[in-house]
Amino acid sequence: MVRSDIIRGHLDSIILRLISEKDRYGYEISQEISLRTNNRFQIKEATLYAVFQRLEKKEIIEAYYGDVSHGGKRKYYRITSLGKAYLNELVNEWSEVKEIIDLFMEGLE
Amino acid sequence: MVRSDIIRGHLDSIILRLISEKDRYGYEISQEISLRTNNRFQIKEATLYAVFQRLEKKEIIEAYYGDVSHGGKRKYYRITSLGKAYLNELVNEWSEVKEIIDLFMEGLE
DNA sequence: AACATTACTCTGTCTGTCAAAGTAATTTAT
DNA sequence: ATAAATTACTTTGACAGACAGAGTAATGTT
8 A cells, every 4th residue: 555645746647637537526536546556545535525626726627516326416527628738737747757756766676 | 847746755765865875965965966857856955954854863864974175064864774674665665656656647648 | 355155954834635523315234 | 114334525623744934154266
């Protein structure tokens, strides 16, 4: 299980990526992250909803209410065009971050 | 220039790596980071000295005073054996983090 | 003498993450 | 039928890491 303070700062990217594939709701995203990472990383509920608030405020995502199929009322999020541009930036930033940190981590494995 | 909140959490790794090469003092580390990253990343002074305090408290590094060659009195840091083990963990953690984030970022470049 | 550079320290602030506790609806087990 | 589990979202308060800004002090340059 990876420490969350090491993933810190990349949550926007992860969540945005999932929403960019298709509209999703919170609980679904949390499940999907656990699934895709094989439980090597799990996002905490409080964190997830804090990210939503932040991204919605910046108009990177927008919300609408969906079905009440299993349990509580689902709140879906879709990515805006601003959000798509932002995600693109984040992807580029990630390659640069990898390069930079690798500069220091290489030769030690 | 990479945002610092995206490097956040990796500063211990970067700094420890530099100290593990040879004993170093703060100002030197700050210069070395700028140099190696070609100014794509610069550590802020306040942050650097905060990292030192944290790592010293955990007995991952230890300090001693050195020359007063150019300007202020230099405070050198060396890595402890505990620190070497810790750095090793951090290196492994970094490969895992890369894998995990890449899971989400791939197919978008 | 004045200024730039080297070198470290401290205080207060901001932001992201999270634990904990709560609300509410639906499904499953007894 | 009803208790328990699961699905689903929200809010509050706390904590840790990063940083701006201001300060101290010695040496080197003009």
